[in-house]
Amino acid sequence: MLYSFYEMQRKALMPMRMFVDHGQHFLRNPLNPASYTPGGRVLAAAFDVIETSTRPYGKPVFDIPTTVVRGREVAIEEEITMQLPFGQLRHFKRDTKAKDPKLLIVAPLSGHYATLLRGTVKEMVKDHDVTITDWRDAKTIPLFEGKFDLHSYIDYVISFLEHLGPDTHVLAVCQPSVPVLAAVARMHEMGNPYIPKTLAMMGGPIDTRVNPTAVNDHATRKPLAWFKQNVIATVPPPHNGFMRRVYPGFLQLAGFMSMNLSNHIVRHHDMFNHLVEGDGESAEATREFYEEYLAVMDMTAEFYLQTVDQVFQRHLLPKGEMLHHEDTIDLGAIDKTAIMSIEGERDDISGVGQTKAVHDLTPRLKAAKRGHYEQKGVGHYGIFNGRKWREQI
Numbered sequence: 001m002l003y004s005f006y007e008m009q010r011k012a013l014m015p016m017r018m019f020v021d022h023g024q025h026f027l028r029n030p031l032n033p034a035s036y037t038p039g040g041r042v043l044a045a046a047f048d049v050i051e052t053s054t055r056p057y058g059k060p061v062f063d064i065p066t067t068v069v070r071g072r073e074v075a076i077e078e079e080i081t082m083q084l085p086f087g088q089l090r091h092f093k094r095d096t097k098a099k100d101p102k103l104l105i106v107a108p109l110s111g112h113y114a115t116l117l118r119g120t121v122k123e124m125v126k127d128h129d130v131t132i133t134d135w136r137d138a139k140t141i142p143l144f145e146g147k148f149d150l151h152s153y154i155d156y157v158i159s160f161l162e163h164l165g166p167d168t169h170v171l172a173v174c175q176p177s178v179p180v181l182a183a184v185a186r187m188h189e190m191g192n193p194y195i196p197k198t199l200a201m202m203g204g205p206i207d208t209r210v211n212p213t214a215v216n217d218h219a220t221r222k223p224l225a226w227f228k229q230n231v232i233a234t235v236p237p238p239h240n241g242f243m244r245r246v247y248p249g250f251l252q253l254a255g256f257m258s259m260n261l262s263n264h265i266v267r268h269h270d271m272f273n274h275l276v277e278g279d280g281e282s283a284e285a286t287r288e289f290y291e292e293y294l295a296v297m298d299m300t301a302e303f304y305l306q307t308v309d310q311v312f313q314r315h316l317l318p319k320g321e322m323l324h325h326e327d328t329i330d331l332g333a334i335d336k337t338a339i340m341s342i343e344g345e346r347d348d349i350s351g352v353g354q355t356k357a358v359h360d361l362t363p364r365l366k367a368a369k370r371g372h373y374e375q376k377g378v379g380h381y382g383i384f385n386g387r388k389w390r391e392q393i
Contacts, residue, residue: 003233006250013054020047045275049268052287057295059137060115062090067125069096081131082163085145086152086300089160090114090134092125102168103128104160104196106176109135109153109303111252111296117173118292119385124171131164133176137249137297139241149302150179150310154324157183162194170196173384177204177355178311181331186324188333195337202342203350203383205311206358207318211351218255219312227308232301247304249296256293318361331361338369342393344378 027034027044034040066073075095082089089104103124107114114134124130133156138148157180161168172180180199187195208216233248235241257264267286274283316322322329339362341355356372359365378388 003246003248004236006248007236010056017051017054020050023047024051041276041278045272048275048283049272052271052290053268053294055294057291059113059297060118060292060295062092062115062118062121064092064118064122064125067094067122069094069098069100069126072096076125080134082160084156084159085136085141086138086148087133087135087156089131089163091131092121094125094129100127100129101197102164103130104164104168104170105130105132106157106170106172106180107133107135108173108175109299110175111249111256111299112292113137113295113297115295116292117384119389120171120173123390128169131160133160135297138244138246138300139235139239139248139298141241141244143241143244147302148300150306151323151325153179153303154183154186158187158192161187161196162192164194166194167197168194169198170200172199172201172204174203174350174380175205175307177201177206177358178307178317181206181358182317182322182324182329184337185329185331185333186327188336189327189330198338198340200340200342201355201358203344203347203380204341204355204358205350206341206355206361207315208312208351208354209315209318210353210357213348213351215349216312216351219308224305224309224313227305228301232305235298241298245301246298247301249298252299253294253296318357331358332364334362335364335366337365338371339365340371340373342372342383343374344380344383345374345376346379347383349380 024044024047026032027040027047029035032040035044062078064076066075068074077093077095079091079093080088081091105117105120105124107117114132117132121130121132161170161183170180170184181201184196184199231247231251232245235244235246271283271286274286310316310322317329317331320328320331339358341358343350343352343355345352352374359370359372362370373393375383375388375393378386382388383393
């Protein structure tokens, strides 16, 4: 019923959105005398903010048409190189003969699309042959495609690395740090020839017992049964995933928004002021941020619940008790893939020390093959986007 009520609300708001959208264009029309009055600008700005904050957003695009390689601007063509039911590989093919290192960026499967890492891709594609995991919205995947859980995620990462071939570097951003590390360990255990050359993990919840954050506390405050009863919903028609049990993206977004509600209110208030003052550039920057931030996707119920249970409540990976199908994952098997952990000083999602914990869990890895970096003055998002990401990290 929860999902159905949400869909009904979206449809109920549609007439209002159409009214304010047409209203803002009418009030800004140069042929309309009201567009030159303070009252007209204020009302148009209010309509604009309402429309932006209530609009349903679809999957964004990366929109990275070019990059600079060796000082020369080259075109980029996006291509899908591997497709599986719950995710695919998106390759940023550069129009150059430069032989740069292969990099697989593993995007979070935590409510937002892979385009949340647009800034990450934009920086790395300059001197890497970049491929990113492009996870699919669970509500679009028919039931006959089966389930997708943590075991499946590990299987997918292994398949992606086998597809890309030897000497691939991996960058795991936030949530995927756990299943990617598990996948690398399993590949070492099985003697897989396609183990990655390096693995960098950024703001990942490797061991959430270290310096727990509000997110970690929320995951442990209630039993798993509470999450099953209160945040899992059934996809309604007419979505392709009709009857699939999911953790809806709109609930994840509500959680993110509530964590920093005052900041979001201030940003929308600033956007309103920018529009009234005619500062279109500043208003557009805010609009672009929310077009990405408000675009959310659903996760399968089994993946979400296993993550809450095994990563945040029982801490199975750092305790050496996490399974891949029926086999225990041995992080001590990792002795070839170099590992780097990256954290943000102000990270309020993955606390300082949670990613760094990987080094205590991989004793066979030589000191020359491990590293850690903590970026001062950034929160979670700033680890992989923004000025400090570009200039320092």
